Amino acid sequence: MISQKAKYALRALVALARAEPTGQTPTVGEIASGQNIPKKFLEQILLDLKHHGIVASKRGKAGGYMLLKPANRITFGEILRIVDGPIALLPCLSVVAYRRCDDCQDEQSCEVRHVFAKVALASRDILDQTTIADSLAGGDDNPVLRIAG
Amino acid sequence: MISQKAKYALRALVALARAEPTGQTPTVGEIASGQNIPKKFLEQILLDLKHHGIVASKRGKAGGYMLLKPANRITFGEILRIVDGPIALLPCLSVVAYRRCDDCQDEQSCEVRHVFAKVALASRDILDQTTIADSLAGGDDNPVLRIAG
DNA sequence: CGATACCCTATCGAATTAGTAGTGATTTAA
DNA sequence: TTAAATCACTACTAATTCGATAGGGTATCG
Numbered sequence A, B: 001m002i003s004q005k006a007k008y009a010l011r012a013l014v015a016l017a018r019a020e021p022t023g024q025t026p027t028v029g030e031i032a033s034g035q036n037i038p039k040k041f042l043e044q045i046l047l048d049l050k051h052h053g054i055v056a057s058k059r060g061k062a063g064g065y066m067l068l069k070p071a072n073r074i075t076f077g078e079i080l081r082i083v084d085g086p087i088a089l090l091p092c093l094s095v096v097a098y099r100r101c102d103d104c105q106d107e108q109s110c111e112v113r114h115v116f117a118k119v120a121l122a123s124r125d126i127l128d129q130t131t132i133a134d135s136l137a138g139g140d141d142n143p144v145l146r147i148a149g
Numbered sequence C: 001c002g003a004t005a006c007c008c009t010a011t012c013g014a015a016t017t018a019g020t021a022g023t024g025a026t027t028t029a030a
Numbered sequence D: 001t002t003a004a005a006t007c008a009c010t011a012c013t014a015a016t017t018c019g020a021t022a023g024g025g026t027a028t029c030g
Helices: A004-022 A028-035 A039-051 A076-084 A111-127 A132-137 B004-022 B028-035 B039-051 B076-084 B111-127 B132-137
Strands: A055-058 A064-067 B055-058 B064-067
Touching: A004 A028, A004 A039, A004 A064, A004 A076, A004 A132, A004 B111, A028 A039, A028 A064, A039 A055, A039 A076, A076 A111, A111 B004, A111 B111, A111 B132, A132 B111, B004 B028, B004 B039, B004 B064, B004 B076, B004 B132, B028 B039, B028 B064, B039 B055, B039 B076, B076 B111
Parallel strands: none
Antiparallel strands: A055 A064, B055 B064
16 A cells, blocks of 8 residues: 555645646645645645655745646656655565565575566556656546456 | 565465475474574464465474465465455555545546556556466566566 | 745654564374 | 473564644745
8 A cells, every 4th residue: 555645745746737737836725625635744745745856836925836847757656756665565676775685585586576576567667657647637547446455 | 565474474385385295284483494484473474374264284293384275376466465455555446445545535536546556457467366386486587686666 | 024835843643563472272292 | 191392372562654733933925
């Protein structure tokens, strides 16, 4: 499961992307109430995204947030890594935060690792290719409702 | 990330699968020391797997554990669901433990959900197709070392 | 100058994780 | 028949993470 925080981050970015063509810079309060997100919590999240160069902000009256990069250059994978950390299901499979499994004898021959490497590859394929703009466009997705347990 | 517990469970099952052709029923202590797993922790894990019909046990001297189903019928997905719960990255995408996202207005049009549905589908494809026997056989895997963040 | 909004740090309760500990029940072999 | 080995079960616990909440500080605009 991804964290609630990551879900909020993604939804906030979608909201910003949607507001972008109108030239508006929505405030935290607006996004929060529109998306059903606790305001102070969202404040932290957007601040974090700002520190990571995803969004920009304007202070004072008529302030707000805007995307710093075009929506079609912000991937789900990028955001997930900022907010939740590694995407890989094993520490020894993470590029951004590689860590040896301290209980694992030989990484090369680890049977479990081989399987999760495939999963990591598949997930990364999707998450690093799909942008905020894509998700807004919607469209070509399989009409699948409940898929995986 | 999967839990340490799930990793232990999978490694223990691989060990049992490997011992199977020899007719042996390894003890918790043997698996634990062989796989570098805390013994009492592994005891709990195997007990749990037993309750879920994955392994069987024999008590007393010369006791131990064995697989209850053939290794090529035990999938990674099945074990992960038992030990870690849902595989899907969103509660609203889980088959085994569906839960509405309480902050989400409309599930059908949720942009975030659409993307994670693809991930769930892809992950499930791999995890529900790959068995303990497959991982033991190794072989056809891509020779990828560090793949995803 | 004062209202509005972002900026930043600290704190907190609940849940989860990764074990440890201790006792009980069963089987085998001497 | 009894000792030793082994699984069975329950309870506890220390540390961390999660999902916030609180409360100021700081810039900007009118």
